[in-house]
Amino acid sequence: MIRRMMVILGFALVFGASVGWGDVTWQMRIHGSEGVEYFPLADIDSLTFVELPAGFVPVPAGAFVMGDGEASCGMDEHEVTLTRDFYLGQHQVTNLEYKEVLQWAYDHGHVGANTSSVWDSLDASTEELLDLDGRTSDGMFETCEIQFDGAGTFYLRPSPRGMIAYPPDYDPSSHPVKEVTWYGSVRYCDWLSLQAGLPRAYEHGGDWSCNGGDPYGAAGYRLPTDAEWEYAAQWDDERIYPWGDEEPDCGRANYYPCVDWTVPVGTYPDAPGALGLSNMAGNVWEWCNDWWVCDLGTTPVTDPPGPGTTSHRVSRGAPWGYYAEGYMRCAYRAHHPVAGNSYLGFRAARTVSAP
Numbered sequence: 001m002i003r004r005m006m007v008i009l010g011f012a013l014v015f016g017a018s019v020g021w022g023d024v025t026w027q028m029r030i031h032g033s034e035g036v037e038y039f040p041l042a043d044i045d046s047l048t049f050v051e052l053p054a055g056f057v058p059v060p061a062g063a064f065v066m067g068d069g070e071a072s073c074g075m076d077e078h079e080v081t082l083t084r085d086f087y088l089g090q091h092q093v094t095n096l097e098y099k100e101v102l103q104w105a106y107d108h109g110h111v112g113a114n115t116s117s118v119w120d121s122l123d124a125s126t127e128e129l130l131d132l133d134g135r136t137s138d139g140m141f142e143t144c145e146i147q148f149d150g151a152g153t154f155y156l157r158p159s160p161r162g163m164i165a166y167p168p169d170y171d172p173s174s175h176p177v178k179e180v181t182w183y184g185s186v187r188y189c190d191w192l193s194l195q196a197g198l199p200r201a202y203e204h205g206g207d208w209s210c211n212g213g214d215p216y217g218a219a220g221y222r223l224p225t226d227a228e229w230e231y232a233a234q235w236d237d238e239r240i241y242p243w244g245d246e247e248p249d250c251g252r253a254n255y256y257p258c259v260d261w262t263v264p265v266g267t268y269p270d271a272p273g274a275l276g277l278s279n280m281a282g283n284v285w286e287w288c289n290d291w292w293v294c295d296l297g298t299t300p301v302t303d304p305p306g307p308g309t310t311s312h313r314v315s316r317g318a319p320w321g322y323y324a325e326g327y328m329r330c331a332y333r334a335h336h337p338v339a340g341n342s343y344l345g346f347r348a349a350r351t352v353s354a355p
Contacts (some may be wrong), residue, residue, distance in 0.1 A: 193220030253282030
């Protein structure tokens with residue numbers, strides 16, 4: 001494991017003295033949720049305090065080996081160095097979270113909608129963002145749990161599939177949003193940026209590039225890159241699965257036939273990733289920023305933005321309706337066209353701004 005890290009401090013600092021025989025050594029005493037740590041002041045050349053957005057986890061910059069030699073499209077192992085600290089959503093974006101920000105975007109004229117679809121209306125874009133009448137692949141069940149009344153209001157509607165899995169009182173609020181296209185996921189990130197007074201990360205037109213092709217330098221919210229997602233999932237010991245090296249089971253992740261629908265985000269508290277990230281395997285695939293190619297090669301890279309334009313985007317993490325355990329490996333790299341389905345969701349990210 002190759003690891004170089006910057007420390008992100010999100011808690012109080014208390015200075016203390018460590019007294020030796022005839023000498024005084026000043027140390028920093030840091031009180032955290034897992035105890036107290038001491039750092040010699042002589043070894044500290046700077047301190048940076050950053051604001052942690054609600055619902056996000058800080059991920060320090062560093063280096064890791066991407067790929068594990070076994071996972072599909074993760075066979076080739078290569079060293080990746082990420083030079084920027086970033087925030088990653090602690091959980092997948094929920095129906096309620098998406099609905100509330102979508103309502104804000106609609107009220108501000110950023111999107112158009114009817115009872116079957118939501119589409120973009122910024123930068124002359126008309127891409128579909130959310131398929132409101134999306135169905136399971138057999139056409140039997142409506143799967144999008146966000147609906148539009150045709151008069152200006154979005155609301156949540158339990159999917160019939162969810163009601164079968166959770167009788168009798170199924171509430172979709174804390175379940176991950178589904179039927180969101182890749183455009184709809186990056187659009188959500190831009191809405192967060194607009195609400196926070198940050199520059200939008202994405203160009204809505206052309207190839208929808210993130211920050212002109214440099215996602216790591218974007219000031220606003222965005223999707224995690226392919227490399228960032230795997231780096232956070234396997235933090236920081238090259239574990240096979242987000243929870244460790246133990247084989248998947250229904251006590252660690254939601255995959256077929258555990259529930260036969262999504263579970264509320266944050267389920268499986270006994271099997272989080274090392275950073276406290278929930279559901280990094282199972283529940284829904286998660287859109288990433290990158291275009292997809294299978295072979296990434298073995299050459300070491302720094303801050304990789306992914307390949308040029310292809311036909312699919314990277315998706316990670318494995319969904320509720322797939323049985324194969326290999327899909328849940330941290331290194332497994334899936335791909336989908338930009339359209340949404342009942343197995344696809346996302347979590348947001350943001351680069352930690354330089355001081």
